[in-house]
Amino acid sequence: MKLLAFDTATDACSAAVCCDGASVHRYAVAPRGHTALLLPMIEAVLAEAGLRLGELDGIAFGRGPGAFVGVRIAAAVAQGLAFAADLPVVPVSTLAALARQAWRVHGAQNVAAALDARMGEVYWGAYRATAAGDVVAVGDERVCPPAAVPVPAGDDWVGIGSGWDACTEALHAVCPVRAQLRDAQPHALDVAVLGGLRLARGEGVAAEHAQPVYLRDEVAQTLAARAAAAR
Known part of the structure; x- marks a missing residue:
């Protein structure tokens, strides 16, 4: 399996190529720098892996949730590259990628991933790692x-993501975790592995169906509008 993957859903920008069990990657924390960084990163990892775009089996990207502009950048680049090379695309949850990072780096089996969604909210997902x-x-x-x-059942959960930093006390009050992994952001390595597993299961889609996932229906909804809707 030869797969290109990238993620720009948070302040981190990363790209990776996985090829027959080996991987190369680039990673940088660069708020508002994704547009300038992503394509050079993609070119660099493909060159280091000795692959051309047309030799890949597919493309995986972090489809969100996350920063709206960042999620759109990744989806647009994935669509453009996939159209050009006639490749399938695998949209991968940003939260799932965070959960896999907790397993890959720290061995966490049960992971509660939370990203800061602003406006007093978090993007939330709970996951269990497999062998x-x-x-x-x-x-x-x-x-x-x-x-x-x-709140997931059980008490052996590990928290990861910016939501745990932004809303530590509020999240701990409803979902106590045995450990909290700070300063973690999604990484293309995890997007690549999850994308490869999903592509092998036949879950790739055509480029035009590679859509971002925001979770919020109204991207620019104000606090006042949300309060009015809740009444």
Whole structure:
């Protein structure tokens, strides 16, 4: 399996190529720098892997949730490259990629991933890691206030993502975790592995169906509008 993957859904920008079990990658934390960084990163990892775009089996990208502009950048680049090379695309959850990072780096089996969604909310998803290096969702991903997150059963959970930094006390009040992994951001290596597993299961889609996932229906909804809608 030869797969290109990238993620720009948070302040981190990363790209990776996985080829027959080996991988090369680039990673940088560069808020508002994704547009300038992503394509050079992609060119660099393909060159280091000795592959041309047309030799790949597919493209995986972090489809969100996350920063709206960043998620759109990744989806647009994935579509453009896939159209050009006639490749299938695998959209991979940013939250799932974070959960797999917790397993890959720290061996965490049960992971509660949360990203800061602003406006007093978090993007939330709970996952269990498998022996194959996949992560399986426990319930649906959602965007909600910390007090409303769906708490998974059990007490052996590890928290990861910017939501745990932004809303530490509120999240701990409803979902105590045994450890909290700070300063973690999604990495293309995890997007690549999850994308490869999904592509092998036939879950790749045509380029035109590679869509971002925001979780919020209204991208630019104000606090006032949200308060009015809640009444």
